[in-house]
Amino acid sequence: MLLAFSVAPSGGDDPTGSVHDAVAAAVEVVRKSGLPNRTDSMFTTIEGEWDEVFAVVKEATEAVGAFGSRVSLVIKADIRPGYTGELTGKLDRLEKALDERAD
Numbered sequence: 373m374l375l376a377f378s379v380a381p382s383g384g385d386d387p388t389g390s391v392h393d394a395v396a397a398a399v400e401v402v403r404k405s406g407l408p409n410r411t412d413s414m415f416t417t418i419e420g421e422w423d424e425v426f427a428v429v430k431e432a433t434e435a436v437g438a439f440g441s442r443v444s445l446v447i448k449a450d451i452r453p454g455y456t457g458e459l460t461g462k463l464d465r466l467e468k469a470l471d472e473r474a475d
Contacts, residue, residue: 374450376415381440394439398432419459
């Protein structure tokens, strides 16, 4: 499964409203998990089996909880049994399709 998630605190102490420290705590959890992952400006995507992926999301959400009185969590999953390597595989197929269209 591929799972993209975004997690952020609210009700924290940062007067600027920035959540980068909280997001860094979540991304650190993801990276330490050893699961394939990618972080962009909006989401972190991880790849793995259902239980291991959701365990990482839970731990990352708990890490963010230390930065505020509430936590917002958004999740989107692509559940495709029997497939691995899709974190890059989907992008590879997209780039190939774009290249073929350009020809």
